[in-house]
Amino acid sequence: MLASLSFWLEPLFTAPFLRLHRASPETAWELGPGPYVKKATRGPSGTLHGTVPEAHPRLDPTQAFGGLSLLKRVHKLCKHVSRQKKDGENQFEDDDLSMGFEVAPPESDGSTSWEAFALLPDRPTIDRAIEILGSEACCNMQFLDGATLRAAADDVFAELEDDSTPHARQPLALIYSAMALSRLHHPVSPADKRLRKSPGVSGIRYFRAARAFLDPANCRSVMSLQTLLCMILYTNGTSMMSTCYSYICMTVAASLQLGIFADLGADNDMPEEERSKRRRIFTVLSIADTYVTTSLGLPRTLRDIDPERSLPTTVPPSDVRDPLFGTYMHAELIQILAMTVESNHPFTQPIESKNGTYGVEYSKIVATEEKLAAWIGRLQELSLPAALVANGENLRSQLMLRLYYAHVQMVLYRPFLHHALRSTQQMGRTSLKAYACGSDCVKAAMQAVWLLERLEASAMFSSALWFIKLIVSFTAAILSLFVTCNYGAPTVDETADAVRRIRELCARHSRESDALKRCLEFLESIPRQGPDSDLETKASMWNCFSQSTSSFADAFHEPGSERAEDDDMLQALSLPHLMSFVNCRL
Incomplete structure (x- = not known):
C-alpha cells in the first residue's frame, strides 16, 4: 500500500x-x-x-x-x-x-514524567471516589466495578516506588477520569476549599489530566473503553453535549477495533469475567448513545443491533439486590425509548404547509404502551418490600428506574400535548384518543415531580446527573404550558401546584447547576395565575401557538371527509414548533 x-x-x-x-x-x-x-x-x-x-x-x-x-x-x-x-x-x-x-510531538518512550502525579490524590480519597461511582455516578449504569478501580490504583501507587519502570498511562487515565466523575457528584466542600466561582466545573482538572493520558487512536483495551465511558458521563453531567457526542463516536470506533460488538458464543475461550465486562461496556454505551442522540435530534450511532446483545447479562436478574438488576432494567427501557423516538418523532422536518404537524399511527402508540406495561409490571413484581426500601437499600435505583419510566411516557405522549390545551380544542373536532395521550403526558409529568421530591427527601437528588436536569426541564415545560393554556379549567389547580413545587426545587438547587438556574428563570418569568392576572396579555402570548396548531381534519383529511372519533392516525406536533413557544419566556 x-x-x-x-x-x-x-x-x-x-x-x-x-x-x-x-x-x-x-x-x-x-x-x-x-x-x-x-x-x-x-x-x-x-x-x-x-x-x-x-x-x-x-x-x-x-x-x-x-x-x-x-x-x-x-x-x-x-x-x-x-x-x-x-x-x-x-x-x-x-x-x-x-x-x-504544528503540534507537540508525542513522548517517544511512552513513559510519564513526575508531573503526571501532581494531581494524584491519596489512597483514601481514591477509595471514596470508587464508592461514589458505584452508588451514585453509575447508578443503573454499572460498567466499572470497584475491584478494577482498586487494581488500577494499586498499579499506580506501586509504580511510584519504582523509578526504573515507565509509568503506565492507562491506569492513570482511568483513575483521573474516575476522580473527575466523583468530584462532579461531590464537589470540594467550602471548609476544604473556597466556594467555586462557577458551578459545573468540579473535577475539570482531573478530566483534562485523563484526556491528556488517553490516546484516542490507541484505545485497544477494556480499561481504555472504561475510561472513555467515565469521560462520557462527565461531559454529559456538565452539559457539554457536543463534546459528549464526540466521545461517544470515539468509543464506538474503539469498540469496533476491540471487537466489543462481536458475538461471543459459548465456544469462545475468553474468560467469563472478560465477557461480562464487554457486555456491560456495550450496554452503558448504548444507553448513553440513545439519550444523547435523542436530545440532540440525531440518529442513533448504534443502530440495527440485536436487542439481546445490548443487555448486560444473558440471564435476567431475578433479585433487585443483584448489582446488575438496575442496569438490566434500564437497558430494556432504553430499547423502548429508542423505538418510541423512531416511531413518534421523525428526524425529517414536517411539511411547512401543515404548520409542523404530522401523523402517527395509533397502533404504534398501543404497541409501545404494551411494552411499557410489561416493563413496569415486572419491576413492581420484583420490587423490595416497603420495609427494606424505607431503610435505603436500593432506594436510589428503584426511584431512578421509575423516573426513567415517566420520562419514556412523556416522550411517547408529548407530540399530542397540544390536544389537551383548551385553545387547541376550540379550533376544530377533538380526537378523543389524541386528547387522552395529551392528558397522559401531563400525568407522567406530575408523577415525575413526585419522584424528584422523593429523591430530594431521601438526600439522593443529584444535579450532577444530566438525566435529572433533563427531566426537570422537560417536566417544567410540559406543566407550565398546560397551566397557562388551561387557566380556569377544573383540573388546572393540581397542575399549577406541581409547577410551584418544581419551581421551588429548582430554586433550592440553582446554585449547583446552570441548567437548573435557567429552568428557574424560565418558571419565574411565567405570569402567576390569579384573578388579577392580565388575561389579555396571556391570550396574546399564546395566540401564535393556537394559530399554528391547525385542526386534524384540515391537516390530514380531504375537505369534506367524515371521520369517526376512533382515529387510526393521530395528529402530532413537532418538538421545535412546541419549544419555540415555550422558550419565548411568555
Whole structure:
C-alpha cells in the first residue's frame, strides 16, 4: 500500500510546474530539522494575526507551496517505510512528520514524567471516589466495578516506588477520569476549599489530566473503553453535549477495533469475567448513545443491533439486590425509548404547509404502551418490600428506574400535548384518543415531580446527573404550558401546584447547576395565575401557538371527509414548533 502511494505521489514532485530550487532555504522544498519556535506577526493595522513558525518558514500557510511541504514529507516517509530510497537521498529518520501539523510531538518512550502525579490524590480519597461511582455516578449504569478501580490504583501507587519502570498511562487515565466523575457528584466542600466561582466545573482538572493520558487512536483495551465511558458521563453531567457526542463516536470506533460488538458464543475461550465486562461496556454505551442522540435530534450511532446483545447479562436478574438488576432494567427501557423516538418523532422536518404537524399511527402508540406495561409490571413484581426500601437499600435505583419510566411516557405522549390545551380544542373536532395521550403526558409529568421530591427527601437528588436536569426541564415545560393554556379549567389547580413545587426545587438547587438556574428563570418569568392576572396579555402570548396548531381534519383529511372519533392516525406536533413557544419566556 505504501509503495502504491509513493508511486502516485512521485509525479507531483517531478512535474515541471512544481519543480523548486532545493538550494534555497526560503522555499517550501527545504526540509531540514531545526528548532520549532512560534512568534506573533502583526498586520498593517498592528493587530495580531496569530502565530507562525519562526524557524520553519516553509510551514507558513501564507507562503506558496505551504501544503506541498506536507505532501513531500508524506512522500518521503512512504518511500522510507517501503524501502524504496534512491541513491544519495538523505535518511528520513530525523524528520518529524508531526511538525507539519504544528503540534507537540508525542513522548517517544511512552513513559510519564513526575508531573503526571501532581494531581494524584491519596489512597483514601481514591477509595471514596470508587464508592461514589458505584452508588451514585453509575447508578443503573454499572460498567466499572470497584475491584478494577482498586487494581488500577494499586498499579499506580506501586509504580511510584519504582523509578526504573515507565509509568503506565492507562491506569492513570482511568483513575483521573474516575476522580473527575466523583468530584462532579461531590464537589470540594467550602471548609476544604473556597466556594467555586462557577458551578459545573468540579473535577475539570482531573478530566483534562485523563484526556491528556488517553490516546484516542490507541484505545485497544477494556480499561481504555472504561475510561472513555467515565469521560462520557462527565461531559454529559456538565452539559457539554457536543463534546459528549464526540466521545461517544470515539468509543464506538474503539469498540469496533476491540471487537466489543462481536458475538461471543459459548465456544469462545475468553474468560467469563472478560465477557461480562464487554457486555456491560456495550450496554452503558448504548444507553448513553440513545439519550444523547435523542436530545440532540440525531440518529442513533448504534443502530440495527440485536436487542439481546445490548443487555448486560444473558440471564435476567431475578433479585433487585443483584448489582446488575438496575442496569438490566434500564437497558430494556432504553430499547423502548429508542423505538418510541423512531416511531413518534421523525428526524425529517414536517411539511411547512401543515404548520409542523404530522401523523402517527395509533397502533404504534398501543404497541409501545404494551411494552411499557410489561416493563413496569415486572419491576413492581420484583420490587423490595416497603420495609427494606424505607431503610435505603436500593432506594436510589428503584426511584431512578421509575423516573426513567415517566420520562419514556412523556416522550411517547408529548407530540399530542397540544390536544389537551383548551385553545387547541376550540379550533376544530377533538380526537378523543389524541386528547387522552395529551392528558397522559401531563400525568407522567406530575408523577415525575413526585419522584424528584422523593429523591430530594431521601438526600439522593443529584444535579450532577444530566438525566435529572433533563427531566426537570422537560417536566417544567410540559406543566407550565398546560397551566397557562388551561387557566380556569377544573383540573388546572393540581397542575399549577406541581409547577410551584418544581419551581421551588429548582430554586433550592440553582446554585449547583446552570441548567437548573435557567429552568428557574424560565418558571419565574411565567405570569402567576390569579384573578388579577392580565388575561389579555396571556391570550396574546399564546395566540401564535393556537394559530399554528391547525385542526386534524384540515391537516390530514380531504375537505369534506367524515371521520369517526376512533382515529387510526393521530395528529402530532413537532418538538421545535412546541419549544419555540415555550422558550419565548411568555
